[in-house]
Amino acid sequence: MPTSTLELDTSSPVTAAPEKKSLRRWLNGRLVLGLLLVVPLLLLGFIGPLLNLGDPIKTDPLNSLLGFGQNGHLLGTDQNGRDIMIRIVVGLRTSLIVTLISVAIGGTIGTTAGLLAGFYRGWLEQVIMRVVDLFLVFPTILVAIAVISFIGSSLPNLILVISLLIAPVFARIIHASTLVEAQRDFIEAARAVGDRNQRIIIKHLLPNVTTPLFIELALMLGQVVLVEASLSFLGLGVPPPEPTLGNMVSTARGYMFNAPLMLVWPSIVLATLVMGFNLTVDGLRDALDPRVTSSKK
Amino acid sequence: MLRFIIRRLIITVILAFVVVTLVFLLLRLIPGDPAMTALGENASTEQLEIARQRMGLNDNIVVQYYNWWVRIIRMDFGESLVDGRPVVDELVRRLPRTFELIIVAAIVALFVGLPAGLIAATQRNKMGDSFITGFALLGLSMPLFVTGSLFVLLFGVILKWLPTGYADPGDNMGKHLLSLVMPVGALAILLSANLIRQTRANMLDVLGQDYVRTARSKGLGQAAVLKRHVLKNGLIPVTASFGIQLAGLLGGTVVTEAIFNWPGISSLLITAIGRRDYTTIQGLILVIALMVLTINFITELVYAYLNPRIRYK
Numbered sequence: 001m002p003t004s005t006l007e008l009d010t011s012s013p014v015t016a017a018p019e020k021k022s023l024r025r026w027l028n029g030r031l032v033l034g035l036l037l038v039v040p041l042l043l044l045g046f047i048g049p050l051l052n053l054g055d056p057i058k059t060d061p062l063n064s065l066l067g068f069g070q071n072g073h074l075l076g077t078d079q080n081g082r083d084i085m086i087r088i089v090v091g092l093r094t095s096l097i098v099t100l101i102s103v104a105i106g107g108t109i110g111t112t113a114g115l116l117a118g119f120y121r122g123w124l125e126q127v128i129m130r131v132v133d134l135f136l137v138f139p140t141i142l143v144a145i146a147v148i149s150f151i152g153s154s155l156p157n158l159i160l161v162i163s164l165l166i167a168p169v170f171a172r173i174i175h176a177s178t179l180v181e182a183q184r185d186f187i188e189a190a191r192a193v194g195d196r197n198q199r200i201i202i203k204h205l206l207p208n209v210t211t212p213l214f215i216e217l218a219l220m221l222g223q224v225v226l227v228e229a230s231l232s233f234l235g236l237g238v239p240p241p242e243p244t245l246g247n248m249v250s251t252a253r254g255y256m257f258n259a260p261l262m263l264v265w266p267s268i269v270l271a272t273l274v275m276g277f278n279l280t281v282d283g284l285r286d287a288l289d290p291r292v293t294s295s296k297k
Numbered sequence: 298m299l300r301f302i303i304r305r306l307i308i309t310v311i312l313a314f315v316v317v318t319l320v321f322l323l324l325r326l327i328p329g330d331p332a333m334t335a336l337g338e339n340a341s342t343e344q345l346e347i348a349r350q351r352m353g354l355n356d357n358i359v360v361q362y363y364n365w366w367v368r369i370i371r372m373d374f375g376e377s378l379v380d381g382r383p384v385v386d387e388l389v390r391r392l393p394r395t396f397e398l399i400i401v402a403a404i405v406a407l408f409v410g411l412p413a414g415l416i417a418a419t420q421r422n423k424m425g426d427s428f429i430t431g432f433a434l435l436g437l438s439m440p441l442f443v444t445g446s447l448f449v450l451l452f453g454v455i456l457k458w459l460p461t462g463y464a465d466p467g468d469n470m471g472k473h474l475l476s477l478v479m480p481v482g483a484l485a486i487l488l489s490a491n492l493i494r495q496t497r498a499n500m501l502d503v504l505g506q507d508y509v510r511t512a513r514s515k516g517l518g519q520a521a522v523l524k525r526h527v528l529k530n531g532l533i534p535v536t537a538s539f540g541i542q543l544a545g546l547l548g549g550t551v552v553t554e555a556i557f558n559w560p561g562i563s564s565l566l567i568t569a570i571g572r573r574d575y576t577t578i579q580g581l582i583l584v585i586a587l588m589v590l591t592i593n594f595i596t597e598l599v600y601a602y603l604n605p606r607i608r609y610k
Contacts, residue, residue: 134315138589139548146582149570150326226440230552233442234567246442253446253556256454263450267443275438282434 031283037276041269045096048089056082056090057241076262079255084262087243088269094244095273098159098237099224105163107217110170115201115209117171118178128171135168141227148236155238162227166220173216177209184208211288218284222277229270245270301601309594313587320583321365324352324575335378335573351376351576374580379572384580388562395561398553399546401477402484403539410489411535414496418504418531419523429493436490441549445483445556452479463558480557484549488542495538496531503531533604540596544589 076084117128135143147161181187182205190200231237232246240247245266252263327334332348340348353361353375368375374384417429453461459479464472503509504527512522547563554564562581569577 134312137312137593138586139545141548141551142582142585142589145551145566145570146320146323146578147326149578150323150575152328222438229440230442233440233552234555234570236570246440249442249446253449256450260450260454263446267447270443271435271439274440275434278434278438 026287028283028286030279031287034276034279034281034283037272038280041092041273041276042096044089045092049093053086053089054083056087056243058082076259079251079259082243084248084265087248088245088266091243091245091248091266092269092273094155094238094242095225095228095246095270098155098162098228099221102159102162102166102224102228103217103220105159106166107170107213107220109163110167111174111206111209111213113167114171114174114176115178115205118175119182119197119201119205125175129175132168132171132175135165136172140165140223141230144227144231145234145236148231153231153236153239158228158231158237162224165227166224169220170213170216173212174209177212178205181205181208214288215281215284218277218281222274222281225270225274225277298601302598305594305597305601309590312590316586316590317366317369317583318362320579320586321362323579323582324354327575331575335575348378351378351381369583374583375576377569377577378574379577384577387565387577388580388584391560391562391565394559395547395550395554395563397477398480398484398550398559398561399543401481402488402546403543405481405485406488406492407539409485410492411496411532413489414493414535415500415523415528417493417497418500419519421501426497430497433490433493433497436486437494439486441483441487441552442556444486445480445553448479448483449556461557463560476557480553480559483556484546484553487549488546491542492535492539495535499534500527500531503527506530533600536603537596537600540592540599544592544596547585547589547592 113128113132117125143165144161148157151157151161187200187204190204195203228237229244229246229249232244233250235247235250237246238244240251248266249263249270252259252266255262324331330345331352331354332345333340335348335352336344349355353364356364372385374388376383377387413429413432417426420426449461452459460472460476461479462476464476466473509522509526512526517525550559550561551563551566553559554561555567558564562585566578566581566585568574569581
């Protein structure tokens, strides 16, 4: 059907959406599905551990490697008799804490750097953007492994390294948007009425780069969950016995023959979380940026 | 083109210089006495002395830095802190195993990802498209270690179709190829998921261009339009992103090799980290980083060759 694509493209999506349709933009399938996956997991991770479900670390050798629903353990127990469901909930919280804090720190540093580079230009831009280039050349996980293997693995180190590694990504995106926005008339107008640089950046530039910022934030949340889990899996994340989704998968691999489901549960949670974030990103793109539809991106 | 090559080459050399320096500085990130951290509290003074010697910690930092460069230029990455053997030997022995994974995975991904992305783009919003984009989304969302572990569980433990461990090609080539299937599969899923999304997005972009409409309006059939106008233009950005993905795969092999006990350089990295064998870690990081730089450089050249607009930026 050669004509179908033609027809699709003649109905250009560039026309401004009428006011009534704006809500519908937010109700697009991907965004709704993504949030339906992410929000329950966020609630589970943050409220679950407060419910006094039990101790995720205390061992109970008599009840080790229990199967599905045995002895009151809904998802069974691990090799030390610890309840897998409780460990997943607590591990999920650890993952979420690392992810949210790192993305918050990295996002703030990166956005600030990108705004400064794009607004002031000159040598400041050169310095910032060359550092950004250097960071972005190498795979994140590799640099994280390199640095953590030398400074040692702990929760603060993990957050520190991941934040520093994702900051450049934000810097590059925000820098590009800032360059465009800084040329617009309202910036000149703000200058004309005597606004100081600091005020122009915060009041006029920042609000206008929020679209790429939000999309990037959501994208990074998914990425950081992956990086954190991979590092935990390799034994470079939050040290055991503290449960994380990554080290639970890693441990479960040793008991694949006796208790295969021990591997499956944390894997499902992890994949669902990342998939939720990824769907949210696609949905956000649809909702925030009417020019690009996610089917195109 | 020549000017472009020279400019990129200069940038790459500067980056390589920075990388060598940063890897040198990695050792200084270790809190406390690096020799003590490497060997533990119980090490004798004698052992500590040998470790310091191997890590090159005895001179002042300027001399150390100079010696580091002299060694790098001679392709000498020092001796392992654990067994005292040259890091380079082990590295050279293991490199083919890692290349094997990456190259086969890349080929599989190209054969799966490109056609799938193309099909998704031409059948936009139909069944095939939804299925393919769904697969791509799932592939991107599954961490490599989860895909790999589930593969081992499903094909190795439950179905018993494939060997779960590594088989040496010298012993038994057939077994070796079988043992390649799962690690390559895990890597290829991730790589083709990326490729599908890239291909589909770029194809849709090109399909919406005026010259495609012109081609159609002068009566060309779908096949001719795709072959003559869409493919060439749509695939240029894909080559660039594929190159970057390949470089990223060097990070992905770390997890994959760890899961499948694959004796490549990345699993050596993990072993070395476990033993606090800092000289080996340094050597490996340096080699992997330089490989990333090389792949990026080649990617840029290919991209510029295919897309003349880039050269004159």
